[in-house]
Amino acid sequence: MLEETLEILQRELGKSLYETLIMMGISLAVSLIFGLTLGFLLYLTADRNFFKTRVLHKLVAFVINFIRSVPFIILVVFSLPLTFYLVGTKIGPIAAAVPMSISATVFLSRLIEMALKEIDKGVIEAAFSTGASSFLIIKNVLMVEAAPSIARGVTVTFISLIGFSAMAGMVGGGGIGNLAIQYGYYRYSTGVMIFTIVFLVVIVQFAQYVGDLVARKLSH
DSSP states (O other): OHHHHHHHHHHHHHHHHHHHHHHHHHHHHHHHHHHHHHHHHHHHTTOTTTTOOHHHHHHHHHHHHHHHTSOHHHHHHHTHHHHHHHHSOSSSHHHHHHHHHHHHHHHHHHHHHHHHHTSOHHHHHHHHHTTOOHHHHIIIIIHHHHHHHHHHHHHHHHHHHHHHHHHHGGGTOOHHHHHIIIIIITTOOHHHHHHHHHHHHHHHHHHHHHHHHHHHHHOO
């Protein structure tokens, strides 16, 4: 069994890692950009001190909640037309990155909103009392005060993306998940399945360690 496992890993592991990195890299980058934007938008449009816009807040919240309520596997299938329109294919790591990006974005946006809501209202009101503009308060107060919680939210999102990438392997996305399914499950290679599990556990533990370290560094 060991020889068979090593042969499979030598042949397939490099390709699987590359596909996983593609999916994770694209999805994390997109979710950071749009997740942060939507998270701040949710917070700012609900706070009377900034740009309270009830209609916009309700609309953004509805869209986010709608997407979050759809299981990832169903979202992959549902978003196939959009995926094909954006990347020209429905299979492969780049195609899988589209639904992964959508799921990660709405997930992170809620974490960002919660991180901002944890900020002491007195700090924000004190900043406004000095005559600072909304932009300066967002930049120098909200971003700074919420930084540790945002770092933890990004860490949780990254770990969730690892799970999404494994599921994406079941629907043609490739990557580590596909390696586990194709060889560990369909071909009964227990060694490959065990290696995949151990590898993912190590990655998650390392990601959590780095995320906690960054959050501690940002705390003040």
